[in-house]
Amino acid sequence: MTKQDLAACHDRIKPYIHRTPVLTSTLLNEISGAKIFFKCENFQRMGAFKMRGASSAISKLSKAQKSRGVVTHSSGNFAQALSLSAKSLGVKAYIVMPSNAPQVKKDAVKGYGGEIIECPPTLEERERAAAKIKEEKGATFLHPSNNLDVILGQGTAAIELLEDYPDLDYIFTPVGGGGLIAGTALAAHFYGTDCKVIGGEPFEVDDAYRSLQSGKIETNITINTIADGLKTQLGDVNFPIIQKYVSEIIRVEENEIISAMRLIWERMKIIIEPSCAVPFAALLREKDRFKDKKVGIILSGGNIDLNNLPF
Amino acid sequence: MTKQDLAACHDRIKPYIHRTPVLTSTLLNEISGAKIFFKCENFQRMGAFKMRGASSAISKLSKAQKSRGVVTHSSGNFAQALSLSAKSLGVKAYIVMPSNAPQVKKDAVKGYGGEIIECPPTLEERERAAAKIKEEKGATFLHPSNNLDVILGQGTAAIELLEDYPDLDYIFTPVGGGGLIAGTALAAHFYGTDCKVIGGEPFEVDDAYRSLQSGKIETNITINTIADGLKTQLGDVNFPIIQKYVSEIIRVEENEIISAMRLIWERMKIIIEPSCAVPFAALLREKDRFKDKKVGIILSGGNIDLNNLPF
Structure with missing residues (x-):
């Protein structure tokens, strides 16, 4: 860097x-x-601040990648950030969230235009659900921090x-x-x-x-x-x-x-x-x-x- | 004006x-x-905003008036504002407060250096207590809004x-x-x-x-x-x-x-x-x-x- x-x-x-x-x-x-x-x-x-990282990652994608959307698993601020930056950049965002996530967080993601995919509340299930979206939709997986x-x-x-x-x-x-x-x-x-x-x-x-x-x-x-x-x-x-x-x-x-x-x-x-x-x-x-x-x-x-x- | x-x-x-x-x-x-x-x-x-009015009124006083202090009756923001502006201007502030005012408001006034005079919780008693301070100390009465x-x-x-x-x-x-x-x-x-x-x-x-x-x-x-x-x-x-x-x-x-x-x-x-x-x-x-x-x-x-x- x-x-x-x-x-x-x-x-x-x-x-x-x-x-x-x-x-x-x-x-x-x-x-x-x-x-x-x-x-x-x-x-x-x-x-x-998550808005910064999410916008950075999405805006770096190629036109072809953007057309297929992005996916992440998060029930926190990154889920909202990815949804809102995707919307600002005209990109589809798939958000994998545990089924027991608070309604207020689901509503926030939906409010910013993200599509929620619910999964059982374990890390394995989250990763499996995200991998499935990646495969089915060709969406690019964006990790919240790594x-x-x-x-x-x-x-x-x-x-x-x-x-x-x-x-x-x-x-x-x-x-x-x-x-x-x-x-x-x-x-x-x-x-x-x-x-x-x-x-x-x-x-x-x-x-x-x-x-x-x-x-x-x-x-x-x-x-x-x-x-x-x-x-x-x-x-x-x-x-x-x-x-x-x-x-x-x-x-x-x-x-x-x-x-x-x-x-x-x-x-x-x-x-x-x-x-x-x-x-x-x-x-x-x-x-x-x-x-x-x-x-x-x-x-x-x-x-x-x-x-x-x-x- | x-x-x-x-x-x-x-x-x-x-x-x-x-x-x-x-x-x-x-x-x-x-x-x-x-x-x-x-x-x-x-x-x-x-x-x-009460800080503005309190500073305005105190800073307008004569040197002699400032030396004798200011008094008001309030249990709200003006009490704190008068205390803090008086302190900033090196003036003594007497604050008449009803005895049943919340402790947190009393503490705030004290924290800003105001001296609290407690009185029974009626408008008449407040005015009486403020008049007494005015007479005894020669302090200038400052109304919170009028x-x-x-x-x-x-x-x-x-x-x-x-x-x-x-x-x-x-x-x-x-x-x-x-x-x-x-x-x-x-x-x-x-x-x-x-x-x-x-x-x-x-x-x-x-x-x-x-x-x-x-x-x-x-x-x-x-x-x-x-x-x-x-x-x-x-x-x-x-x-x-x-x-x-x-x-x-x-x-x-x-x-x-x-x-x-x-x-x-x-x-x-x-x-x-x-x-x-x-x-x-x-x-x-x-x-x-x-x-x-x-x-x-x-x-x-x-x-x-x-x-x-x-x-």
Whole structure:
């Protein structure tokens, strides 16, 4: 990957994404001791940074591939992102979802024009259903995080952040499937000036932390975290990038995630989802180390069920 | 009042307020049919436009008056606004609050440096307690809405909105005590180009609507509305301005307020309080009239108890 790859990706997806605002908060700077620049991907189209990666991957396809559609398995933000970017690019999107996925998520995908294929709620069944669509329709399978074009797309949020604030000392992101942090780390490497990238990860799903320790991709046994977007695991495309370019991963407790989320809601008056609060929780947990540093935080998304809040 | 009065007020308070962002939403434009420009006073210091009026009134005082402090009776946003602006200007603030005010509101006032004087929960007792402070301390009484400097201060949000978007056809605000809508109407008159000002008011507390009909200040018998910031009534300073410069008031039902609030939370990912949703609810209620019009909406505030949401 080169800086040109990132720049080309950014140019390619600009028609399909918002350049999201960067917000600051005197109060949260006082609480943390750092100078924080929040990149508000919760204001992104469909409410999450995933719109960047999805637009990147679809817009990279050939005309023939586009005519046959795209397929993914996801019940989260990537399902909505793929549906909406496919619609924007005039491409058909097939979304494999577990039959027990919440109705609100199915409705969101349908609202963005995606076609849902339901399957039993296991990873094997999801993969089988996606493979079937790929075979029957000739659709291109796009993985939510373990795909280089998706990774480059996710990195464009950090490009914009560094264009606005070139001298950031750190950028924090959440770590789930690894697409966002890998893309961010590439962007920080090519666009930053000695800008380190740190991941925030729940102790409950600390596969990325353990993978960096062991040098191989680790899995989670249990996934009891409120940060439902971070239950996924790293892949062979993003893990080498993370190994090479990410400085460290800081793990946080569930109660730290909830209080960080509440602080942002109450003080900044913006809505973020639990996964999105994890990097800010990580900063607060080790705040003494980041005193007076300029810290970018990617606020990854704001899609949350208002009837099911943790406070 | 002249344009110079408004401009001088704006210059005077700039050091103490944020110039808040204006947000737009493709989805809410589609739903309403109008082109809406949301002036985000929920991102204002202490979370509401009241910061503008409070800073305006305090900064206008003489040195001698400032040395003796200011007093008001309020359990809402003006109490916090007066406390914080007084602190910013090095002035003592006495806040008369009913003894049954929620602890969270008392804590907020204390957090901003205000001194709370508790009194029994009736208007008479509040006024008596404020008069006592005025007499004992020589503090200047500042009314939350029926004070010309407060009114001019509240109008500065619309000045900024019209500086950003000079050709708005309408500006909508909520109507409570009348300070915000009166100031907005002055700003629209002097800074707009045929820009009409419309108030949104709950049917449950439609004193302003009835006052405009009858030509005299009407009161509410019951105040059963979720829009707790709008339970107050007009005063003799703001009513003549409203009569002269406000085009009309549109009343809305409680369920319309809650769905408008929810739409803004879910689609824009920002936190607004119930009172703040009222003008958007009013626009939606009569949306056919505003099709393709450029409409500014003052999002008045974002202070809400997250443990007590209407959804």
